[in-house]
Amino acid sequence: MRVLLKFLKNNERLFLIATSFLAISIFLFNQSPLKAEVKNQKVNLKAIKGALDLSSTNEYKENVLDIKGEWTFFSSKFLKAKDIVENKLPQNSGSVYFPGILTDFPLSGDPQKKFGPFGYGSFLLKVSGVEKGFPFGFEVNDMSSNFDLMVIQGKNIYPMGGYGKIGTNKNESISQFGRLFGDFTTNGDDFYILIRASNYYYRDLGMIGYLKIGPKKLIQSNYIENKLRNFFTLGILLIVAIIHLGIYFQRKDDKGSLWFSFFCFIMLFRFLSIKSYFDVLFPYPSNFSFYFNRKVEFMSFYFGGPIFLEFLRYLFKDYIPKALMKLLWSTSTFFGLIVLFTSPPVFYKTLNTYQIITLLTLLYMMTQMVRAAIKNVPHSRICLLGLSVFFFGVGWDILLYELEGVLPFIELAFFTSIAFVFIQSHIISIKFSEAYKYAEELNKKLEEKVASRTKVISNLFNSLKSAVFAIDKDLTVIPPCSEYSKSLFKKDIAHLKFFDIIFPHSTKNDRRISDLTNHLKAVFGDDELNYSFVEANFPQSVVLNDPERPEGKSLKLSYSPFYNEKDLVERIMVIIEDVTEYETYYKEAKLDQVNYWFMKEIVQQENKYDIFDTLENSLKEGLKTIDDFLSPQSDEYTAEYFLDNYKKGIDHILSKTENLSMLSNMIHVKTADFDYQSITADSEFSKGKNERTTGKSYFQGEVTEKMIDIVDYILSYISCAKNFENKTLNIIKKEEVEEKINDLKGYLKNIFEKTFLVRDIKSIDKDQLGRMATLAKLYPNFDHLVTIIGFKSKVISLYYLALEDDQASKKYSDFSGHLKQLPVKDKLTGTIINQHLIIPSKSILS
Incomplete structure (x- = not known):
């Protein structure tokens, strides 16, 4: 005991670290899903000869259970769910113990003849005694080396997915490991869990992980x-x-x-x-x-x-x-x-x-x-x-x-x-x-030490690949600013207004900028609590003009307040990062995720041809509404007309897609931030609802953009559905698209010839560019006309997408992206006009 006490006294730090680590480990263990595995040991549930009886226990209602035992094995056979429903099962090959592998499994009852590491087959487990209406969940991990899983209850067949691709030979099989979560609601009858698996590319065929069952919420919670x-x-x-x-x-x-x-x-x-x-x-x-x-x-x-x-x-x-x-x-x-x-x-x-x-x-x-x-x-x-x-x-x-x-x-x-x-x-x-x-011992002179440390901090600050600066209560940038700020914004931003930097093309009466300004100014002189509530309303991301990218340059903004001696906000540090590349990857990943959700929903549809009829009807309604909003007659429409027809179009699409829950939910989310009822009830809207000019352009742009996004969702859903049934949709003919292209060219020629007084855009020089910027400011409807041209180009992109011409679709989508980067006419320059209007227009007019 004396030796132990002496050791602890001389090694207090070591003992403290060891004790802290032990406490953290116990905490992590008790907070993790591994707790469920400890609970599993209380009940010894095993499948016997391919059957699992849960009637004698309620543990599956409360805990996650690790299921082990004998499954019925069908060697070199891929069972069909229909055979189980009709009770037409072939002769089985015996029982296999899961988790486990089949390498030493005897074939045809001959102990000398083994299954071996490679092959395929089906594994069937009958589960009985589950309460009616119980939300049953399960999790399967690492079935070697590919599998699919189905649950059959009565006449109901629930495909749960799988990993890789099963096959009867090496050429058909694709191996993949993964963890599968699934769930369904029981009807009280016995049900079967069918796993079909094959292995030609790994060590053995079999389950090298685990199968867990339990309440859906608990399984899902552990999975997450x-x-x-x-x-x-x-x-x-x-x-x-x-x-x-x-x-x-x-x-x-x-x-x-x-x-x-x-x-x-x-x-x-x-x-x-x-x-x-x-x-x-x-x-x-x-x-x-x-x-x-x-x-x-x-x-x-x-x-x-x-x-x-x-x-x-x-x-x-x-x-x-x-x-x-x-x-x-x-x-x-x-x-x-x-x-x-x-x-x-x-x-x-x-x-x-x-x-x-x-x-x-x-x-x-x-x-x-x-x-x-x-x-x-x-x-x-x-x-x-x-x-x-x-x-x-x-x-x-x-x-x-x-x-x-x-x-x-x-x-x-x-x-x-x-x-x-x-x-x-x-x-x-x-x-x-x-x-x-x-x-500290080496730096005896305080001035030299301060100078050295200041230089290190300065170098570190200037080496950051982020724009870092502070703003005061007037939203003016206070120097110093990181060197990267000059590179990012192409100018010295010291003493400039914050919103002039991140929204260089905005106007003074822009309502959005006005709201953001009020939010930012409100936190100065306030405490930390109020700052934390308001910070969520600060601009979190912006898109800057970039001549090399049609979609612009994506910037991410974060904020950190500086408090004075009274713990009140005095300044705010702003950190701006260029996340354009990451934003692209994120959008691609998000699109893949959405497509996965769509395909998962489509798989569960019994009649996939009915999906195409629904989608075709919805797509036609959406495109018809957009064409109406962009027609020449739209100049005579009022703001109320746009909102009413927008609501009718959305309601029609939602009524058609109500059985496609994933698509319907995404449309609801897209339309939630532009609520028709709230807008029409607003007093300012009611005052001028019969005037064609009162807010008309704003509402026309908003409803058209929303409808374009919804049509894009529908086209994505159609693309996913075609992976299951290749059906041709009768949306539009190429000749009709060419008419729309000619219409777009007419608008472009109109803007060049009547606004800029230019007949041949190839002959434009530097002097003409400066004059064009001036002429644009004199044209009263220039901004509205550019917006309409951008929408028309985007619509053509959607039509080509419907015709499965991705290259042409991208061409017109990129052109629309360039037009979006054009600022309001008062902030146009010759360079911007050249980068985002003239050069892109050449590919359209050629």
């Missing part, structure tokens, strides 16, 4: 929490890796930061590959993407060891010999080449051998670290703590798969990896603390 935890892990690994890589580039003598950064990246890549997150890099599942995930998974394991030892060797050079590193690098390279040039079934066989090598290396490493800790080498004891925690998780995961079914299925390696990352960060903080104390 697991994803959030995964992204939390990814975020920590990525941030720490980038930080340490940045430290290395700042101090290239610090090889330890470089190796630790590589190790974090290795863990990051391993995590991404194990969870098959790399699949997002590919437009659709393929065996190439499956191979890529598995190769990254194994390569990260084989090279993680030597990279980690290089990091330790930097910290404790005398304890990790160079000869060992050469041997380990040679071994890892040899195994890595096998992974690189062979298929997963081949290189999987190397895993056991390398695990033995890893275990021996770990034992040697831990021995050396214990020696260093005994000698009290700096940072050795806390590093030993981190290593102990980390390698416990690695060892646990190895045993988890080697002794399958013996240990509870809880993967710890990534949790212990995060713990080690934090402990390493603590070591880094200690090293920086020591470096700072040493710097």
Whole structure:
């Protein structure tokens, strides 16, 4: 006892860190979905001979249950749900235990004849005793190496999806791992869970993960929490890796930061590959993407060891010999080449051998670290703590798969990896603390120290790839501003008005700018609480004019208040980042997500031809409404006419698409921020509703743009539906589109010949550009005319989309995007007219 007390007294920091880590680990464990697995152990539910009886327990209503046991197996047969409904099941091949694999499964009752690692078949489980009306949920993880899943209850068939593509041979099969969540409401009858799977590209056919059942909400909650935890892990690994890589580039003598950064990246890549997150890099599942995930998974394991030892060797050079590193690098390279040039079934066989090598290396490493800790080498004891925690998780995961079914299925390696990352960060903080104390001793002269620190901060500030500056209560930019501000806005923004910078083409009577100005000015002189409420109304993103991009340059804005001695807002720091590239990726990812939702809904429709009739009718209504809004007669329409016909068009489309819930919901969301009832009830609108000029252009633009977006949704839905039934829609003929193009050309020629007095746009020179900007300001309806031309071009783009001519569609969509970037006529310049009107018009008029 005295020895223990003495140790704790001399190692208070180590004891504090260990205790804190233990507390955090327990907290994370108790907050995670793994709690459900602990609860599962209270009830031993097993399927027997392909049947699972839940009538004797209510646990499935309250907890998530891990289902194990015997499933009925049909070798080399893909059952059809219809056969189960009609009770026409073929002869089964016996029972298989899940989770488990079929490599040693005897065929035709002959123990000598085995199923082997490759093949296909169907797995059927009958579930009985579930309460009527119960929202039943389930989760399936890692069925090797592809599968689809259906639930059959009575005459109801519920396709739940799957991963990869099942096939009866290697050419038809596509492998993919993943976690599937599904749910349905039971009607009280017995139901069947049918899994059809095949494997030709991995080690074995079978379930190498788990099947869990329980209440839909709890299953879904665990499913989401697991994803959030995964992204939390990814975020920590990525941030720490980038930080340490940045430290290395700042101090290239610090090889330890470089190796630790590589190790974090290795863990990051391993995590991404194990969870098959790399699949997002590919437009659709393929065996190439499956191979890529598995190769990254194994390569990260084989090279993680030597990279980690290089990091330790930097910290404790005398304890990790160079000869060992050469041997380990040679071994890892040899195994890595096998992974690189062979298929997963081949290189999987190397895993056991390398695990033995890893275990021996770990034992040697831990021995050396214990020696260093005994000698009290700096940072050795806390590093030993981190290593102990980390390698416990690695060892646990190895045993988890080697002794399958013996240990509870809880993967710890990534949790212990995060713990080690934090402990390493603590070591880094200690090293920086020591470096700072040493710097204090060296910097005896205060003026030199201040000058040096000021220079470092200035360089750091100017090296930021963001525009950083502060604004005062008058919304004027206060210097200094980051150097990147000049690059981003093409001018020095010091002493300029904030909204003149981010909205350079706005007018003084712009209602939106007026509202934003009031929100910003309201927080000055206010406290933190009120600031937090109002901040959400600040502009979060803007689009700046960019001659190289039809869609413009996307900027993201964030704010941080400066408080005075009374804790009241005195200034606001603004950080502006150019996120154009990320915005493009985000929009593409969002479109893919929407298409996935659409396709998921379409799959569940029984008569897919009825979908086309609904969509065709809705599309015609939307395009008819837009054509009416842009017709020559629209000059005589009132604001009330636009709103009334907009409402009629929306109501018609919603009535037709009410059975397509996903499409209907998106249309509701799109129209929610332009509420017809609220607008028509407004007193200002009522005063001038019979005047053609009162707000007419504004409402015409708003309703046309909303309707164009809705038509775009419908076209996306049609595109998804054609993946299931290739039906030609009779929307418009090419000759009619050409008439609309000629109409658009007429508008363009009108604006050039009558407004700018130019007959040949190819002959325009610099002098004419300046004159054109002046003439545009004199033309009273120039802004409205440009808006109409932009809408007409966008509509032509939609018609070409309906005709499946994507290249022509993009051409007119880009032209519409350029016109959107034109500012109001009072802020037009010759350069802007050339970039966003003349040059784009050449491709339209040619």
